[in-house]
Amino acid sequence: MSSDPDGDSPELSRPARRQAEIAAYVVKHGSVSANDLVEAFGVSVMTVHRDLDELERQGVVRKYRGGVTAQPTSVFESNVAYRLNTAQAEKSALARHARAMIEPGMSVMLDDSTSALALIDLFEDITPLTVATNFLPAIGKLSQLRDITLLALGGIYSPSHDSFGGLPCAQAVEALHPDFLFCSVSAVSPTHAFHQEQEIVLVKQAMLRSARTKVLLVDHGKLQRTALHKLAPLTDFDLVVVDEKTPADLVEGLRDHGATVEVALL
Template identity: 65%
Template sequence: MTASETADRGRPAQRQAEIAEYVMQQGSVSAADLAEMFHVSLMTVHRDLDELEKQGVVRKFRGGVSAQPSSVFESNVSYRLRAARTEKLALAQRARELVEPGMAVMLDDSTSTLELARLLVDAGPLTVITNFLETIKLLSGVRGIRLLSLGGEYYATHDSFLGVPCMEAIEALRVDLLFASTSAVSGSYAYHQEQEIVLVKRAMIRCAQRSVLLVDHTKLGRVALHRVAPLRDFDLVLTDSGAPAETLREMRENGVAYEIV
């Protein structure tokens, strides 16, 4: 072991944080590149990546690591917070126009609806229901906002509450508007990688008088392991000007109501 590695072993947490930050910036990177960049052995890098994978920050593949989603893995919330920020803000601004004082509005645990939550701080009187810890922290104590948090099992990867208790809490409610997002849209269906999130999103759709799906163009033309719902189950699909023409054609042919922002 080199002198630099010996010194480095005293600060693995700091190195792992720096590795996570770099991977989230790059999307994907090889283990060999990380070993060279951080002046440690490949074995040390793999130990760090094992710990980060255990925390749900990244996922390993042969020879490297990624923070990007796949058809079976959703990306960590820290990565999603950085992705498509301009598009998500445009979607949120249009969604905000649909919110009226006195409504009960449900927001799922997506970073797209978090952008909308930022625009609701002056929308009161309003009741907001969510299972996303970031949204709960953002709106707690905001004047004019009655905040209902949906409990359940906490999932660090998503920074949200899921599971049977969350679904039961949703099923006891009836809201005016649901704003939701998902990780993939293909053909006439919305998809997601994880069944726990799929079940919660379906419960949210059932409890809402109107449902709006916010999906930026990076999610279109992609599939994930589980079907969430047909797009026609949403009263409106909001997407941005980067949406592929083929996807928009499919939505029109399937009778999906959509708007481009």
């Protein structure tokens, strides 16, 4: 993805950022007209329709005559444009906490989560590193860093996730044995990690089997939730890192069920 000239969000271009904001607006209001969006975002009708066409292509919204409605929340929340714009302070805190675990010379695997993506900005002073990932924004960032051996995990490309997946990607993952896996999910119950899409679960489970030490990075907004597919019990992770906005009783609940939990300071 291209960089915005304003420098506000290096991961998202200005149209992509606006599209993410439009998607959030549609989800909040349920169903809106194109004229509502013109008024809310101060852009032309043509621009609104172009943005809605792109969001419909990504499977985030559904257009109908005279308006637009959101797809189911689980589909919307898995979209990369939405994920890049949510819980940014919490993801930065999780990344800082995770960075303390990494030492020069290690091998690290990152999944296609934006929580793991935030770690890359902290890699510069702990190189050399070997980093494997299937997330295209992560591949782009890593390719610009010195002293990084980048292993780009290919497979079937998904535009809505901006990542590679499917069986070819899972097979590429299982050929590796990195020191660390840093990953995230869309939902966490007191006992399990979940994701709403089976093809994503396939690759994440391969990553869990592959890595020596497995770290789950999860902001508080994902807790006390479930999704369609169980990824793994929380006890399969060596460490679960939550942000400090997580209520203390939820942290204790995770620990009571056997998870090792650390709290990242904002």
